Amino acid sequence: MIHKEKLKEQYEKELQLFEKSHPKSKELYERAKGSLLQGVPMNWMVKWAGSYPVCVASAKGAHFQDVDGNDYIDFCLGDTGSMVGHAPEASVKAITEYVKQGTTFMLPTEDAIWCGEELSRRFGMKYWQFSTSATDANRFALRLARQVTKKPMIIAYNWCYHGTVDETVAIMDENGNTVAKPGNLGPQVDPGKTTRIIEWNDIPALEEALKKGDVAAVLAEPVMTNCGIVHPEPGYHDALRELTRKYGAVLIIDETHTICTGVGGYTKAYNLQPDIVVVGKTIASGIPCAAYGFSQELGDRVAEAIPYELCDIGGIGGTLAANALSMHAMKATLSEVLTEDFYARNIPLATKFNEGVQSVINEFDLPWNTTQLGCRTEYWFRKEPAKNGGEAEAAVDFELDQYMHLASLNRGILMTPFHNMALITAVTTEEDIDKHTAVFREIVQNIL
Ligand SMILES: Cc1ncc(COP(=O)(O)O)c(C=O)c1O
Incomplete structure (x- = not known):
C-alpha cells in the first residue's frame, strides 16, 4: 500500500x-x-x-x-x-521547403483536396472541412448539428474533454444534474442550459437524455481518453448509433486522441458509422490544424443549411483555417509518417x-x-x-x-x-x- x-x-x-x-x-x-x-x-x-x-x-x-x-x-x-514523433524527417522536409512559397492565402490549394480524399479513404466520411484546432472543429460540428436539426441541446459525457468547447466544460453532480466543471472559468452560460451530461456506458441514461427530442448532437470520444482510458462496453456503440438515429440527434465522434488506434482511428477499426468525425493534433505533425468530416447525408443537409451570402459571419471561421502550410504538412504526415x-x-x-x-x-x-x-x-x-x-x-x-x-x-x-x-x-x-x-x-x- x-x-x-x-x-x-x-x-x-x-x-x-x-x-x-x-x-x-x-x-x-x-x-x-x-x-x-x-x-x-x-x-x-x-x-x-x-x-x-x-x-x-x-x-x-x-x-x-x-x-x-x-x-x-x-x-x-x-x-x-x-x-x-518530434520533427519526423518527411514532415520537416515538406514543411521547410513549402514555407518558402507562402503560408496562408484564404484560398484553397490542391493539397487540401488530397487531404480530403485521403481522410475520406481512412475514415469513410464523404466531405471534409478544416480548422485550426480540434476545439474549433468540435465547436463547428456542434453549431452545424444545431443548424440542421434546429434543436438546442448537446449530450456529452461525465469527465469528458473535447478542448475548450463551452458546452462540454461540465460534469454531472451527485443528483444527476449538469453543472459547470470545477474550475470552469467564467462560463458564458450555465452549461446546464446547453448540455446534458451522462455517464459513459449507461444506455438507459442515454435514451432518457435523448427522449425529449431536443438534442442536436451527442459528442463522444469513441473511447474516453481524458479520464484514463475508459473503453466502451460491448454493445455501447451500437446503442449509441441506434438511439441517436431514433431521436434525430447527430452523432459526432471525436477521434482527436483515439487516432492512436490506427490510420482511420477507432471509427475505421471498429466500423462505427458516425455523422461527423473530428480529428486533430497530430495529423499535420504538430502544425496547428484539425479536420471534421461529414457523412454524405449530413454533409448535404449542412450544405443546404448554410446561407450563401452570410456564410462568412455565421460563427464558423478562422482566418488561418485550412492555411496552405498546414494542408501541406498534413499531406506529408498522412502520406509518409502516420501510415x-x-x-x-x-x-x-x-x-x-x-x-x-x-x-x-x-x-x-x-x-x-x-x-x-x-x-x-x-x-x-x-x-x-x-x-x-x-x-x-x-x-x-x-x-x-x-x-x-x-x-x-x-x-x-x-x-x-x-x-x-x-x-x-x-x-x-x-x-x-x-x-x-x-x-x-x-x-x-x-x-x-
Ligand atoms: C478528445 C479531444 N478532443 C479535442 C481536444 C482539443 O484539442 P485542441 O486543444 O488541440 O484544440 C482535445 C484536447 O486534449 C481532446 O482530448
Whole structure:
C-alpha cells in the first residue's frame, strides 16, 4: 500500500532534486514572470509537477532536451500533438521547403483536396472541412448539428474533454444534474442550459437524455481518453448509433486522441458509422490544424443549411483555417509518417509498456490498473478499470499524481500531465520502454 507520509517526504526530496538539476529553467521562469502571466505562455503550464515548468531546448523523435541539458524520453508527445514523433524527417522536409512559397492565402490549394480524399479513404466520411484546432472543429460540428436539426441541446459525457468547447466544460453532480466543471472559468452560460451530461456506458441514461427530442448532437470520444482510458462496453456503440438515429440527434465522434488506434482511428477499426468525425493534433505533425468530416447525408443537409451570402459571419471561421502550410504538412504526415507501418511498429511497444507497468502493479500488489488503446497506455489508481468518467474521477489522487510525474521527470521520463498517460511513437525504442519500467518500479518502491 502507498505510505502517505513517505509520499510527502519523497515529494519534497524530488522537488529538491528537480531544482538542483533545472537551474536554467528556473532562471527563465523567473524572467518569464516579468512578461507572461504567472510566468507561463499558456495558463495550465503552471500545473506541471515541479516548482516550475521545464523549458524545452529541442526535440527529435521520442526524446527532447531541456535548457539545462537534461535528456528525456517523451511519453507525453505534446499530448498527441507530436504522436508522430518530434520533427519526423518527411514532415520537416515538406514543411521547410513549402514555407518558402507562402503560408496562408484564404484560398484553397490542391493539397487540401488530397487531404480530403485521403481522410475520406481512412475514415469513410464523404466531405471534409478544416480548422485550426480540434476545439474549433468540435465547436463547428456542434453549431452545424444545431443548424440542421434546429434543436438546442448537446449530450456529452461525465469527465469528458473535447478542448475548450463551452458546452462540454461540465460534469454531472451527485443528483444527476449538469453543472459547470470545477474550475470552469467564467462560463458564458450555465452549461446546464446547453448540455446534458451522462455517464459513459449507461444506455438507459442515454435514451432518457435523448427522449425529449431536443438534442442536436451527442459528442463522444469513441473511447474516453481524458479520464484514463475508459473503453466502451460491448454493445455501447451500437446503442449509441441506434438511439441517436431514433431521436434525430447527430452523432459526432471525436477521434482527436483515439487516432492512436490506427490510420482511420477507432471509427475505421471498429466500423462505427458516425455523422461527423473530428480529428486533430497530430495529423499535420504538430502544425496547428484539425479536420471534421461529414457523412454524405449530413454533409448535404449542412450544405443546404448554410446561407450563401452570410456564410462568412455565421460563427464558423478562422482566418488561418485550412492555411496552405498546414494542408501541406498534413499531406506529408498522412502520406509518409502516420501510415500503417507507424502503427504496426508502435502498438506492440505500447503493449510492452503496459506489461512493464502491470508487472510492477502485480509485484507490489497495488490497487491500480493499466489500460491500452493502440499506441496509448494509461495507469490509474483503482483496482479495476473504470466503467465511466465518474468512477475514474473518484480515483484521482492529486498528490500521488504529482509525485509520479515529478519522480519520473527527475529520472528522464516525461509522462502526459494531469493523468498518467503514455504515448508510444514510431521511434520509441525497447530500451526506452525498459527504462520506464525500471523507473516506475523504483519510484513506486520509494513510497511503499
Ligand atoms: C478528445 C479531444 N478532443 C479535442 C481536444 C482539443 O484539442 P485542441 O486543444 O488541440 O484544440 C482535445 C484536447 O486534449 C481532446 O482530448
